[in-house]
Amino acid sequence: MxxxxxxxxxxxxxxxxxxxxxxxxxxxxxxxxxxxxxxxxxxxxxxxxxxxxxxxxxxxxxxxxxxxxxxxxxxxxxxxxxxxxxxxxxxxxxxxxxxxxxxxxxxxxxxxxxxxxxxxxxxxxxxxxxxxxxxxxxxxxxxxxxxxxxxxxxxxxxxxxxxxxxxxxxxxxxxxxxxxxxxxxGPRMRPNMAISNFVSRCHNGEPPVIYGDGTQTRDFTxxxxxxxxxxxxxxxxxxxxxxxxxGSTDNIEIKTLATEIRDQIDPDLDLVYEERHDADAEHTHAATERAEELLGYDPDHTIREGVAKFIDWYRDNRDWYEPLVRQS
Ligand code: NAD
Known part of the structure; x- marks a missing residue:
C-alpha cells in the first residue's frame, strides 16, 4: 500500500x-x-x-x-x-x-x-x-x-x-x-505548547506559566x-x-495539569499566572460517541498516564529536545 x-x-x-x-x-x-x-x-x-x-x-x-x-x-x-x-x-x-x-x-x-x-x-x-x-x-x-x-x-x-x-x-x-x-x-510534540513548556520549566527549577486563571479546560489527547x-x-x-x-475525554483544567506535571517533577515549585490570549478557547471537551460507534475508538491514555510517558521520553531526549523548547 x-x-x-x-x-x-x-x-x-x-x-x-x-x-x-x-x-x-x-x-x-x-x-x-x-x-x-x-x-x-x-x-x-x-x-x-x-x-x-x-x-x-x-x-x-x-x-x-x-x-x-x-x-x-x-x-x-x-x-x-x-x-x-x-x-x-x-x-x-x-x-x-x-x-x-x-x-x-x-x-x-x-x-x-x-x-x-x-x-x-x-x-x-x-x-x-x-x-x-x-x-x-x-x-x-x-x-x-x-x-x-x-x-x-x-x-x-x-x-x-x-x-x-x-x-x-x-x-x-x-x-x-x-x-x-x-x-x-507526546514525544517530539511541537515545542511551543503548554505541556512541553510546563515539563521543560519544571525540569529547570522554574514555575510553570499559566495564561489566564488556569480554569480553562482541555481534552489533552x-x-x-x-x-x-x-x-x-x-x-x-x-x-x-x-x-x-x-479527543481523550479525560477533561482537565490547565492549572490542574500544571500541578500534576509540577508534582511529578519538582513539587516545591509554585505556579505563575500571566494574561490570557483572546484567541485561545476557554474550554474544549470532546464527545466521542461518533468515533466509538464508527471507528471503535477507545483511547488508552488518561492524562496522568500520557504525561508520565511524555516525561519519561523527555528525560531520555532532553539533550536535543529541551533547548528547542526553551527557545520557542
Ligand atoms: P506541525 O506543525 O508539527 O506539523 C505540520 C507540518 O506541516 C509541519 O511539518 C510543516 O512543515 C508542514 N507544512 C506546513 N505548511 C506546509 C505546506 N504549505 N506544504 C507542505 N507542508 C507544510 O503540526 P501538528 O501538531 O503535527 O499538526 C498536524 C495537523 O493536525 C495539522 O493539520 C493541525 O492543524 C492539526 N491539529 C493539531 C493539533 C495539535 O494539538 N497538535 C490539534 C488539532 C489539529
Whole structure:
C-alpha cells in the first residue's frame, strides 16, 4: 500500500508516517519544512520514519515541497492509495497575525489535494481537522452537531478545509474523513505548547506559566490514541463524508495539569499566572460517541498516564529536545 502523508515532518504526521512504515507500507512524505518551529525536531521526525522503514518491509521517501504546489501534489497523489493530510499552518495565536497564510496553506492546499484525489480515485482521503472549528461552546462536551463558529483564523481555515472534504465526498463520491483532533501531545510534540513548556520549566527549577486563571479546560489527547484512530481508517469506511471528534475525554483544567506535571517533577515549585490570549478557547471537551460507534475508538491514555510517558521520553531526549523548547 502506498500512503502519502502530507506534513509528515511535523509532530502528528511524523508519528503517522513512522507507524505506516513500521507496518510495512510504502510511505511518501510531503512537507515544506515550514520554519514555524525549529527544524531539528522535523529532522528527528523524518529520521524516525526512515528508521521504521529500515526495520520493516516498508519504504520511506521524503519530498520537500508545498501543498500549495498543485502540480507536485497531483504527481504525488497519482501514485498513492491513501492520502493522510496533516500539513497545515498550525497554531491559534499566530493565525491572528497572519490569517491569509492560514487560508492559503490550510484551505487552498487542501483543495489541491482534494482535486487530485478526486481525479485519481484514491481509496481514502483522511485530513486533520481541529476542535478549534467549534469556537465558543454552547454546551459541552462538543458533539459533532454542535454549531461551528470558530473564533480564530486558524479555526476558520480548518473548518473551511473539512467542509470541502465532506462536500467532495458528497458530490464526487470521494471517500474522505476529517478527524477533529483535541490538543495532541507526546514525544517530539511541537515545542511551543503548554505541556512541553510546563515539563521543560519544571525540569529547570522554574514555575510553570499559566495564561489566564488556569480554569480553562482541555481534552489533552496522547499521540498514540490519535495514531490508532487514523490507522482504523485504512479499512473502515463507516465515517466517509463525516467529521469525527478524536479527543481523550479525560477533561482537565490547565492549572490542574500544571500541578500534576509540577508534582511529578519538582513539587516545591509554585505556579505563575500571566494574561490570557483572546484567541485561545476557554474550554474544549470532546464527545466521542461518533468515533466509538464508527471507528471503535477507545483511547488508552488518561492524562496522568500520557504525561508520565511524555516525561519519561523527555528525560531520555532532553539533550536535543529541551533547548528547542526553551527557545520557542
Ligand atoms: P506541525 O506543525 O508539527 O506539523 C505540520 C507540518 O506541516 C509541519 O511539518 C510543516 O512543515 C508542514 N507544512 C506546513 N505548511 C506546509 C505546506 N504549505 N506544504 C507542505 N507542508 C507544510 O503540526 P501538528 O501538531 O503535527 O499538526 C498536524 C495537523 O493536525 C495539522 O493539520 C493541525 O492543524 C492539526 N491539529 C493539531 C493539533 C495539535 O494539538 N497538535 C490539534 C488539532 C489539529
Amino acid at each position: 502506498q500512503i502519502l502523508v502530507t506534513g509528515g515532518a511535523g509532530f502528528i504526521g511524523g508519528h503517522l508516517a513512522q507507524q505506516f512504515a513500521a507496518d510495512s507500507h510504502d510511505v511518501i512524505v510531503l512537507d515544506n519544512r515550514d520554519p514555524f518551529y525549529d527544524l531539528d525536531i522535523k529532522q528527528h521526525n523524518v529520521e524516525a520514519g526512515q528508521a521504521a522503514a529500515r526495520n520493516s518491509d516498508g519504504s520511506y521517501e521524503f519530498i520537500e515541497g508545498d501543498v500549495r504546489d498543485a502540480e507536485l501534489v497531483t504527481d504525488l497523489v497519482a501514485d498513492a492509495d491513501y492520502v493522510y493530510h496533516q500539513a497545515a499552518q498550525a497554531g491559534v495565536r499566530p493565525s491572528v497575525k497572519n490569517p491569509r497564510k492560514y487560508d492559503e496553506v490550510n484551505v487552498d492546499g487542501t483543495l489541491n489535494l482534494l482535486d487530485a484525489c478526486r481525479d485519481e480515485g484514491i481509496e481514502r482521503f483522511v485530513m486533520a481537522s481541529s476542535s478549534s472549528v467549534y469556537g465558543k461552546p454552547q454546551y459541552l462536551p462538543y458533539d459533532e452537531q454542535h454549531p461551528t463558529t470558530p473564533v480564530s483564523p486558524y479555526g476558520a481555515s480548518k473548518l473551511a478545509a473539512e467542509r470541502y472534504a465532506c462536500a467532495y465526498s458528497e458530490v464526487y463520491d470521494l471517500p474522505a474523513v476529517a478527524l477533529r483532533y483535541f490538543t495532541v501531545y 496522547y499521540i498514540e490514541d490519535i495514531i490508532d484512530a487514523n490507522m482504523t481508517l485504512l479499512h473502515e469506511d463507516a465515517a466517509d463524508g463525516m467529521a469525527v471528534n478524536i
